[in-house]
Amino acid sequence: MKIFNSAARFSATSVFCLVIMCAAHGQTVTKVVDHGPDGEKLTFVVLGDGYAAGDQTKFAQDVNRLLVNGVFGHDFYKDNFPAFNMYRVDLVSHESGVSSPSDSKDTALKVIYSGDWSRCWLEESRDTDQLIVDATVGVKKIDFVLIIANEAGYGGCQRGGRLYITAGDDWDVVAHEYGHGIAGLYDEYSVSGAYSTPPINVKNCSTVTSRTGVSWAKLIASTTPVPSDKAKGLDPNQTVGIFTGCDYALSGIYRPVSDCRMKSNTPHFCPVCLGLMNRAVKPYLPTPTGGRAAAANPGSPTKYVNLVVRMSLTGQPQILRATQLDGRVVPTTNSIPAYIFAFSKNEKPSFVQYLPDSPFVVRGFVDPRHPEKGESLSQSDSATVIVNVPETDISSAMQNLGLQVYKVEPDAASMFKEQRATDVGSLLNALIKNKAIALQSELPKSKMGDALRAVQP
Ligand SMILES: [Zn+2]
Structure with a gap:
């Protein structure tokens, strides 16, 4: 395992970069987490927006605080750290801080911070999508793109495989979001109404109320009452039962524990979510005979x-x-x-x-001021x-x-x-x-x- 010291630095003034005319913003790519060949790992790339030349040290510190020591320093992510690689792309913005809807700034990715829940906190401008594609030419294999806006306010927005966060966020919100990204976990909290869409019985939400029929039946101890909402003395994060409310609905759908990272960010993943996350990253973990990918495809072409x-x-x-x-x-x-x-x-x-x-x-x-909205x-x-x-x-x-x-x-x-x-x-x-x-x-x-x-x- 190599962290920080492998630093495969390559300049962005490559031919490709000049061809697509992104030389206006210098960029340096550093592999900050290196557990082996990228093809055999879940590979993250982290970009910063609104970090001017004088903010580059702060960007490296933000990446370490939120990701290397934050997300990857705790529980599931720490336990499975060898499944991940991460690149940091240092983009130099002309101005410090990102644009707001009323104040346009010249930044590398032209991200706009609205700070407004109903606008997904952070918005892309028309050029952002292409700017991100251009900024990542130095990183060949990518599974997840994370953009940190140099902004102290709270907020974050996930668009497909891209997660936009601010420098003011806590790592545990990011850890929650990658529950969606890595294992496709549902949110376990309830906002309003009764569940109405088709019955489901997978992952961490189910419309099944039978202790033997629910998808996580094997994890319910015989001593745990079902339904479990009124049971006393249960570990809120670790005792698996059937609790009312999941996937935004207050009723008609159930979750495995009282409180999980998929409900309120701060707790660990519950045993059901943990099992799903473990299953999702297992192929990326090293085996005694080498990488999983190599073991799965002996003798096959290596491109x-x-x-x-x-x-x-x-x-x-x-x-x-x-x-x-x-x-x-x-x-x-x-x-x-x-x-x-x-x-x-x-x-x-x-x-x-x-x-x-x-x-x-x-x-x-x-x-956080209106958690009831989800x-x-x-x-x-x-x-x-x-x-x-x-x-x-x-x-x-x-x-x-x-x-x-x-x-x-x-x-x-x-x-x-x-x-x-x-x-x-x-x-x-x-x-x-x-x-x-x-x-x-x-x-x-x-x-x-x-x-x-x-x-x-
Ligand atoms: Zn859970």
Whole structure:
């Protein structure tokens, strides 16, 4: 394990960077958490906005306080630290602090801090999406992008795989948000009303009230009363039962414990959430014989392609960036997905990559002054996501790769079990037949080649 000392520094004045004309903002990339090849790890990249030349030390300190010592210094994240890599990209903004709706500043990513729950606290300006794509050219394999705004006020907003936070936040809010990002966990708190959408019995919320039928039945001790709301003497974070209220609703849906990180940030993940998080990161943990990815694909080619894809609710996926990397990549099929990226080679389904959380959901942090309102939820009609295509290279991808994006029906998530990549065709057929998934959009082989050629440096 190497932290801080590997510092693979490379300047942003690369040819690629000049081609896309991002030289206006200098950038330095530092691998601040390094547990091995990026393809075998969940890899975070952290960007700062509103950090001027004189604020660069503060940015490094904010990254250490919130992430390296904050999120990764505690409980689940600390226990599973070897599953993660993290890059810090130092972007020099011309002005210190970020824009507000009434005061425009010249910053590297043009993030706007509204400080308003109903506006998701932090907003992107028109150029932000492309500026982030440009700022991360020095980091090849990315699973999650985190943007810290140099702003002391509270707030945070998750847009797909991107999380916007402020320098004024606490690490535990970030730890909560990655419960959504890594394992697609539900929020366990209640805001209003009775649950009305389709019955669910997966992950950390369930509409099932039977102690033997609920999805976390195995974790309920025989001595714990069910329903558990009025039981006395239970550990609020560790005693698993069936408690009323979950996924924003006050009734008709149930959560596993009284209080969990997915309910109020500060507690640890409850045993049910912890199990789901452990399952999601397990393939990224080292094994005695080497990386999981290497063990899973003995003798297979050692290249993969990292794709930055802009998805839309109505149109075709758009490829923003495609990078070929050496090494192996862990297929992300260890969680219950909201979307499935299915890649075909010569029209034969070959790989699936799961998105645990819907990329179209825009999720604002809970307002501490009005916790009863919960997170601010809205839906975006487009989202930028990052997916990895294992065992392929750019030139063969240009010739034979196709992509189909499937939306997973909310009541179908229980049909998912761990699947090996070799089962892809039969997995997809079974899920389609059972109406568990529906085709949302696609980029057939005939269009993928051109899309990949268009983004080559
Ligand atoms: Zn929980």
